[in-house]
Amino acid sequence: MQAPGHTMMRVPLTLPHFLERAARLFPAVEIVSRLPDRSLHRYTYADFYRRARRLGEALLREGLRPGDRVATLMWNHFAHLETYFGVPCAGGVLHTLNLRLHPSDLVYVARHAQDRFLVVDDVLLPLAEQVCGEVPFECVYVVPLTGRPVPTDYRSYEDLLESATGHWDYPILEEDAPAGMCYTSGTTGRPKGVVYSHRSLVLHTLAAALPDCLGLSHQDVVCPVVPMFHVNAWGIPFVATLLGCKQVFPGPHLDPVSLLDLFAAEGVTVTAGVPTVWLGVLDALRREPDRWRLRLRTVVVGGSAAPESMIRAYDELGIAVLHAWGMTEMSPLGTVSRLKSTLTALPEDERYAYRAKQGLPAPLVEVRAVSDRGEVPWDGRTVGELQVRGPWVAASYFGGEEPDRWTSDGWFRTGDVVTIDPEGYVKIVDRTKDLIKSGGEWISSVDLENALMGHPAVKEAAVVAIPHPRWGERPLAVVVLREGQHAAPEELRAFLAPRFPKWWLPDAFVFASEIPKTSAGKFQKAKLREQFRDWSWD
Numbered sequence: 001m002q003a004p005g006h007t008m009m010r011v012p013l014t015l016p017h018f019l020e021r022a023a024r025l026f027p028a029v030e031i032v033s034r035l036p037d038r039s040l041h042r043y044t045y046a047d048f049y050r051r052a053r054r055l056g057e058a059l060l061r062e063g064l065r066p067g068d069r070v071a072t073l074m075w076n077h078f079a080h081l082e083t084y085f086g087v088p089c090a091g092g093v094l095h096t097l098n099l100r101l102h103p104s105d106l107v108y109v110a111r112h113a114q115d116r117f118l119v120v121d122d123v124l125l126p127l128a129e130q131v132c133g134e135v136p137f138e139c140v141y142v143v144p145l146t147g148r149p150v151p152t153d154y155r156s157y158e159d160l161l162e163s164a165t166g167h168w169d170y171p172i173l174e175e176d177a178p179a180g181m182c183y184t185s186g187t188t189g190r191p192k193g194v195v196y197s198h199r200s201l202v203l204h205t206l207a208a209a210l211p212d213c214l215g216l217s218h219q220d221v222v223c224p225v226v227p228m229f230h231v232n233a234w235g236i237p238f239v240a241t242l243l244g245c246k247q248v249f250p251g252p253h254l255d256p257v258s259l260l261d262l263f264a265a266e267g268v269t270v271t272a273g274v275p276t277v278w279l280g281v282l283d284a285l286r287r288e289p290d291r292w293r294l295r296l297r298t299v300v301v302g303g304s305a306a307p308e309s310m311i312r313a314y315d316e317l318g319i320a321v322l323h324a325w326g327m328t329e330m331s332p333l334g335t336v337s338r339l340k341s342t343l344t345a346l347p348e349d350e351r352y353a354y355r356a357k358q359g360l361p362a363p364l365v366e367v368r369a370v371s372d373r374g375e376v377p378w379d380g381r382t383v384g385e386l387q388v389r390g391p392w393v394a395a396s397y398f399g400g401e402e403p404d405r406w407t408s409d410g411w412f413r414t415g416d417v418v419t420i421d422p423e424g425y426v427k428i429v430d431r432t433k434d435l436i437k438s439g440g441e442w443i444s445s446v447d448l449e450n451a452l453m454g455h456p457a458v459k460e461a462a463v464v465a466i467p468h469p470r471w472g473e474r475p476l477a478v479v480v481l482r483e484g485q486h487a488a489p490e491e492l493r494a495f496l497a498p499r500f501p502k503w504w505l506p507d508a509f510v511f512a513s514e515i516p517k518t519s520a521g522k523f524q525k526a527k528l529r530e531q532f533r534d535w536s537w538d
């Protein structure tokens with residue numbers, strides 16, 4: 001037997017390889033971004049390579065140390081892609097801030113992550129300004145997307161790139177070194193940080209690219225509609241760069257017509273986003289079926305359940321909906337629903353039922369469903385909490401919060417309640433947590449309840465997710481008033497308005513004499529959800 005170490009080379013799995021490969025093999029392939037003024041910015045991988053490397057070099061000159069967090073507050077476009085590589089290839093950690101968070105949450109997250117630098121789109125400066133005063137960023141770099149001069153309090157991202165010489169070697173990077181970071185939110189407590197390593201991103205990229213997962217190739221033109229601050233746009237920019245795909249970014253223009261115009265103009269073949277986006281796009285396609293000449297072959301749908309009716313409707317248009325499930329803690333890819341070769345002869349309804357499930361675990365991802373009585377059988381009926389394990393599943397939260405999310409035998413508790421069928425397809429039947437997912441973004445029911453219960457006329461309030469045809473779910477508040485008190489829905493909305501983003505505010509307030517409770521005195525939200533399941537939003 002050979003001694004250990006005499007088998008294969010131990011090459012660290014790190015991101016610089018992606019940049020080098022793309023620039024060497026695909027220098028002329030384009031990266032196209034829609035800018036705020038709707039014009040198109042286009043350049044090639046050769047340009048992207050030069051600029052991403054300049055960013056890395058310049059940040060090191062600015063004093064970036066290994067593992068330092070660099071935050072971004074940006075839409076999907078070329079400069080955000082540059083940070084995806086420039087920051088980790090210099091040994092930094094890219095922390096993508098969710099621009100839909102309330103400023104107070106952004107402050108919490110940026111402070112918790114100890115972000116040292118911020119890169120922000122000029123069009124997002126009004127939001128950044130509500131945050132910067134309370135976060136000790138050492139420097140804020142502004143990307144001049146509009147071409148307007150950068151305010152003197154900040155530095156221009158372009159000047160930062162200019163300050164680099166262009167002659168630079170990557171620092172030595174260990175494959176387990178941190179590369180990226182994203183925050184998730186929970187029903188209880190604050191958002192929690194998940195830190196991705198070079199190795200986990202590389203392995204996730206390889207698996208995501210596989211034909212049975214996202215199924216991308218160099219021939220594809222890829223447009224992530226899912227924000228680049230939402231779990232690395234599901235890893236798509238990494239996959240596309242490794243393979244050298246043409247990349248297309250929508251910038252801030254996410255309405256169906258703008259998206260379809262972009263897809264048609266740039267020949268997009270694969271796109272991805274939450275169901276809400278694709279329901280809107282479907283409406284637009286039905287309204288004007290002849291308006292767009294599309295090359296679109298696959299729409300990756302995740303973040304919330306893809307309705308079966310939507311999968312069917314896209315099939316009629318010759319576009320395959322690929323239903324995927326994942327989490328921030330899973331980088332995010334967990335399962336993908338593709339029909340097995342042994343199931344293709346099933347009747348149509350059964351085939352669609354499989355495709356509407358969340359799908360089969362990706363290679364290297366292990367799944368099990370666990371109830372109070374232990375691991376449940378894969379019978380498609382018995383429910384249990386989904387637990388997962390794999391090389392791109394978080395081993396802990398940043399700062400070590402909620403260690404009990406990991407089992408003593410090393411699995412991550414997802415908080416999703418599922419069945420697993422004999423074929424291995426996972427189906428999400430509920431969430432253990434009571435968060436509300438509206439248009440792909442979380443709303444914390446507990447935060448809303450706590451605020452509502454601060455109103456002098458309110459005795460108790462529970463906020464629950466109710467299915468909504470456009471947004472997936474919207475919050476409905478069930479309110480018990482104090483004896484002899486009055487408060488109209490408009491008044492309660494106005495009371496919440498200063499504390500939350502507008503889209504967090506409950507769309508309906510229902511007054512009740514009591515809220516059902518468990519023996520421990522907790523609100524029984526499952527009961528409320530059931531009670532208001534068929535709520536009519538019009």
Ligand code: AMP
Nearest residue numbers: 302303304305324325326327328416428
């Ligand atoms: P996030 O970390 O924000 O990506 O949210 C992850 C959670 O979103 C999961 O735990 C699920 O509850 C939900 N989720 C993600 N994808 C799907 C899907 N395809 N179907 C149903 N729920 C999903």
